[in-house]
Amino acid sequence: MNKYFLSMLTAASLCGSVAAQAAAPSTAGEPFLPSRAQFDILFPDRIPFYTYEGFTEAVRLTPGFADWGTEAQKRQEMAAFLGQIAHESDQLRAQxxxxxxxxxxxxxxxxxxxxxxxxxxxxxxxxxxxxxxxxxxxxxxxxxxxxxxxxxxxxxSTVAWRTALWYWMTQPGESTQTSHAALRAGAGFGATTRAINGPLECDKPSDPDALRKNNRRADFYKHASQLFGVPLLHPLGC
CATH class of the missing domain: 3.30.20.10 (Endochitinase, domain 2)
Incomplete structure (x- = not known):
């Protein structure tokens, strides 16, 4: 069993425990930030470059990200973002x-x-x-x-994270809306994939590689959503 799925099992076993619930609820207008323990569970093999400090600083420098709506909505956007990042960066191993x-x-x-x-x-x-x-x-x-x-x-590290958040917040790719806007509109997790990789993955229903990538993104997203204690935003596929 690979380390990714072992970490998923670890996260599941921690639901309700101190480690899984360590992130404090955010106040109005403040972003939801996973705790360091949650970050470590999501990315157990990340390279040293991707620091927790760089991540949290970049979030604080990105107004509008994971700071709108209810506490659940803030956590749902964070889960979607980190699920996509896990796929794009090979679980924070690709610098x-x-x-x-x-x-x-x-x-x-x-x-x-x-x-x-x-x-x-x-x-x-x-x-x-x-x-x-x-x-x-x-x-x-x-x-x-x-x-x-x-x-x-x-x-x-902070600049790296800021570029990822810049793309998430402002760039629609070959979609009609950004990942951030898609979530605010209730379009579901799959719409964030379309904003990131568009027709390369989203318009090939019979392509096994495109399907594998879509499923991998969704698996990472499910992992983060479970850890943050929030329901999934459907549809998961694009």
């Missing part, structure tokens, strides 16, 4: 994209700003931010020159 042969493939020359000399825009961080135009947009939004220095996303 940089694994396939180095693809590292030079993310420069869209049709953009007026092009690509910085000597820089590569492959996936980095919890959501594996990719492409020159995405680094430019994220950097502009965060007040950082990530276009000129994309590797900062793989060197600074």
């Amino acid at each position: 940089r994209e694994y396939k180095k042969q693809n590292w030079d493939n993310y420069c869209r020359l049709s953009d007026p700003f092009g690509c910085a000399n000597g820089q590569q825009y492959y996936g980095r961080g919890p959501i594996q931010l990719s492409w020159n135009y995405q680094y430019k947009r994220a950097g502009d939004a965060l007040g950082l020159d990530l276009w000129a220095d994309p590797d900062r996303v793989a060197r600074d």
